[in-house]
Amino acid sequence: MGSKNSKGLCFGVRQKCLFFLLIFIYNLYSKPLAGIITCKRKKLKREVKQVKKIADVSFVKGVIRKYNFSVKKRLGQNFLINPKILDKITDAAEVQPDEVVVEIGPGLGALTQSLANKKGIVLAVEIDQGVIPILTHFMQDYPNVKIVNADILKVNLDQLVDEHFGLTKPYKVVANLPYYITTPIVMYLLESKFKLDSLVIMVQKEVAERMTAPPGKKDYGALSVAVQYYTEASLVTRVPSSSFYPAPEVESAVVKLKLRNKPPVSLYEERCFFQVVKAAFAMRRKTLLNALNSFFADHSKEELQHFLERCSIDPMRRGETLTLDEFACLSNVLWQAKHKDIP
Numbered sequence: 001m002g003s004k005n006s007k008g009l010c011f012g013v014r015q016k017c018l019f020f021l022l023i024f025i026y027n028l029y030s031k032p033l034a035g036i037i038t039c040k041r042k043k044l045k046r047e048v049k050q051v052k053k054i055a056d057v058s059f060v061k062g063v064i065r066k067y068n069f070s071v072k073k074r075l076g077q078n079f080l081i082n083p084k085i086l087d088k089i090t091d092a093a094e095v096q097p098d099e100v101v102v103e104i105g106p107g108l109g110a111l112t113q114s115l116a117n118k119k120g121i122v123l124a125v126e127i128d129q130g131v132i133p134i135l136t137h138f139m140q141d142y143p144n145v146k147i148v149n150a151d152i153l154k155v156n157l158d159q160l161v162d163e164h165f166g167l168t169k170p171y172k173v174v175a176n177l178p179y180y181i182t183t184p185i186v187m188y189l190l191e192s193k194f195k196l197d198s199l200v201i202m203v204q205k206e207v208a209e210r211m212t213a214p215p216g217k218k219d220y221g222a223l224s225v226a227v228q229y230y231t232e233a234s235l236v237t238r239v240p241s242s243s244f245y246p247a248p249e250v251e252s253a254v255v256k257l258k259l260r261n262k263p264p265v266s267l268y269e270e271r272c273f274f275q276v277v278k279a280a281f282a283m284r285r286k287t288l289l290n291a292l293n294s295f296f297a298d299h300s301k302e303e304l305q306h307f308l309e310r311c312s313i314d315p316m317r318r319g320e321t322l323t324l325d326e327f328a329c330l331s332n333v334l335w336q337a338k339h340k341d342i343p
């Protein structure tokens, strides 16, 4: 019994010794261990911070170097490096969680990431195959981003959105557009009558001025009429060329085009309306009567003068002074004449 007791006592002492030894070891290594954990966390934070900073000149330069990526001027590759401008774009787009946003030309992903951080469901359509692996890498932690390698002018956007997310309600387009095809892209999206809610787009400053110009201003032209027929256009902000890498030679601006629920004017035929607009702006120096006369060979000058008078438009005015209502009236009168409805 006695030996059993002394054994038990011995065991108790050993346990105690072991316990104190463990406390000693814990005290010895807990601080360095905590240090290692904090360091790892910091590293993780640094990585996250790094990913957050795609819109940063040294980051963009680093990526270009690391991936041996050659910036393609012919594709209008000017990457955004100004986070404040990114905020202005996403604020103007008013992206709501789980809302579908199509980004045209995501490039390295600066804007894509901002949109994804707003919890939008992003469909990023990029033409450059060379940028896709880089973009895919940066977007790997964003399950709400879908990247498609395609030419935006060759896709049926409604179909594409439907394929990926289901086309339940109008979707938004947000883009820092390639300047070499800004107008074709905008006109393609509007004329295709895709189920769009709005477009918030970075364009060349002069294009922004033309899109938003009222009648009578020098920038007012066929693009102004078309854009304002389909949308309510407003300027969001001007953007200096220093906000991009490489910096473009021109100044830029962000515009918001909010799609109208219904056209602002009633027309017999849209095609006829745009023909009149084309005619009116084809020869800007000519009076409206002469410009129409060169375009509509089916009608005599007297007839055209009569049509203008029916709409209370002075034939000596120039195309750039006509409002959307006046263009609509003129196109309706012409349409009626063509269909022999005119008295």
Ligand code: SAM
Binding pocket: 075, 076, 077, 078, 079, 080, 104, 105, 106, 107, 108, 109, 110, 111, 112, 125, 126, 127, 128, 131, 150, 151, 152, 153, 175, 176, 177, 178, 179, 181
């Ligand atoms: N979104 C990026 C940013 O803001 O940093 C890049 C914008 S960069 C001005 C234009 C992007 O559009 C480029 O990545 C270019 O490759 C892409 N792009 C050019 N033409 C295109 C097209 N037809 N369809 C889709 N993407 C196009």
